[in-house]
Amino acid sequence: MTLAQSTAQPTAQSTEVPPSEPVRQEPGAAGTPEEFTEPLPQTRRALLRRLAVGQAEGRAPSMVGAVVRDGRAVWTGARGSVEGEVPHGDLQYRIGSLTKTFVAVLVLRLRDEGLLRLADPVGRHLEGTPVPDATIAQLLSHSAGLAAEPRGPWWERTAGALRPEPADLFDEQPQRLSAGRRHHYSNVGYALLGALVERLRGGVPWGEVLRREVLEPLGMGRTTLLPERPYASGWAVHPWADALLPEPAEDTGLMGPAGQLWSTLQDLCRWAAFLLRGDERVLGAESLAELRTPAVPPESGTWDAGYGLGVQLLRREGRLLVGHHGSMPGFLAALWADAEEDVAAVVLTNCTSGPAVGAVATDLTGILIAHEPRIPEPWRPLPGPLDPELLALTGPWYWGATPHALRLRAERGLELTSLSGAGRASRFRAEKDGTWTGLDGYYAGETLRVRRDGDGAVSHLDLGTFVFTRGPYEPSAPVPGGVDPDGWRV
CATH class of the missing domain: 2.40.128 (Lipocalin)
Structure with a gap:
């Protein structure tokens, strides 16, 4: 179905909001050092300026951003307007392919429960797919060689009812490249993963599984498959004039796991904290580290960018960032996290193209790290007893x-x-x-x-x-090949 969307144009005002209250983690989430507060005034100004430049140069109707450190949001900002009002942290935007990070976590949960192996061919668990030999790991890492997009019209602007079965997503050539050899981004691969989750959860739709197993434990009540008010309308900006065109927002059906979700700045700050630290109620730190491991050589042939299992990887100025970009008609999103610094940034905007949201997000993390380097945790002795x-x-x-x-x-x-x-x-x-x-x-x-x-x-x-x-070539130890009986010499 077509989602209702307002055609009221945003006003030309540009505003800002003060830093947000900390994201309150649910019981069991990682703790926050009590001494860490919001950034210093000079840092906040630099963060706001970077967001403002991104919104102005990108000609975005609105742009919101946040920085997460030590498991909580320490700064938020907003520019532009939505329906004549300042956008706020509880306003929904569509997040596009950031959805894939959620689907990947669902699949890793199934693996950790023993319901599948990442090396399994998807056809072992999902009947009727034209690519039964593609492994689950290959689907997660976009290395199965599948077509990038489904057959038929532009899926992001088309009602999902036109493709009622997984087989309807593929044309006569579902596999375009050899499997396992290179990264080739595939939205249809994630449609199969969503169907896989539904199959192994006894027919429960993947969106309901996500709500029950991930969103509710993390306190992400404003992340939904369909928009729930208040939400931003999506716009296209004319390339040669400061004019706007409303974009449709469709329920993409089976393609939903590739980019259907709507979320808020507040919810995505919780998601960023989870991607950095894990939460045993959802997925532990060890499995999250597996997501962040490069899966295959990147498309560009360099390691400045790569892909893990459901997450993009990026190197910037010696730092390794993990996250994802997202785009759907009328919306752009980016989330980038630095696990070593325990810092992440989220940027959302409501226009189809123009704003460099990924660059804004990476710069926000860099600004905080440069202005206010991380204070290490105090050293503490190991908990006893000592063996x-x-x-x-x-x-x-x-x-x-x-x-x-x-x-x-x-x-x-x-x-x-x-x-x-x-x-x-x-x-x-x-x-x-x-x-x-x-x-x-x-x-x-x-x-x-x-x-x-x-x-x-x-x-x-x-x-x-x-x-x-205990010693270099210790004679008493069973060193393969033995140790010369005359020992060391000069």
Whole structure:
């Protein structure tokens, strides 16, 4: 159906709003340092100026933006107007392909519950698709080689009822490129993922699954499939004149998982905080880190930009940003988050093209980081009791002649670092069987084992067949190939 849309034109006024109240996380969400407050006046002015430049140069009827730090919104701003009023944090805008980040979280929840594997072909779980061999991971990362858009008319401006079944989304050539070799953005791939969620949730529509499993736990009550007042109308701006044209807003049906959602600045600040920190009620930090891992080489051939599992990746001035752009007729959106700095920005506007919302969002994060560098958390000792056997494992270890250090971390975790700057490093998670599993770097997924001699004393560490000893080429340890009996010489 066609959604009701006002044709009243926005006025030419340009206004601003003060910083918002903090986003209140629901119980179980990450905490916020009590000492962190809103940015300093000079920082707020720089943030507002960047938003104002983006709105003015992009000729947007309205633009709203926010910056999130330490799990809460610390600044919001607005320029332009909607129906003659200053836009505010509870005003809905359409967020386009930011929807894909929500769908990806739903799929990872299914994986974590054991209902699917990312390596599964989608045809194993979803009947009737013309691309049954495309894996779920390939659909998430846009690497299945599928067509970018569905067959038929411009889907974003067309009622979804024209494509009632998943097979109706594809023409006679559903796969345009070899699977798994390169990134090729595909909106129809996410339509299949939405249908997959519905199938594995017993026929419950993906939007209802999203509301129940993600939006409600995170307190995102203003994120919906269809607009709920108050919401902004979408506009096209004439390229050669300061004139406006109303844009239609359709219910896109099966294509909804590619870009249907409407949301607010306040809700998306909660979403940004979740993407940075996770929430065990929805998806843990480890699975979120998996989303942020590059899946295939990027379309451009450079690593300045890439794609993970449902999220875009971007490098700016040495920082890695994760998030997504969004566009639908009448609307543009961007969310970019810096996990290392725990900072994110959201920008929303109600016009089809023109404003560089992605650049505005990345600049907002950069302004806050540059003006007010992050204050590190205070050091605290590990919670007790301390295991003396684990403590005895710490200190220097050698792979051959290369020195490393093993450190004890929280929850019996270990961290291996190189002391020469040339060796490999990784963090390790403790397992119930007394081993450790690598979390990152070269040893991600590999198993670290403590080996003991016949007397029960620690002999060496075995890490994926690599032997680490207490001394460089320790003669008493089982170094593969043995150690020359004459030892070191000059």
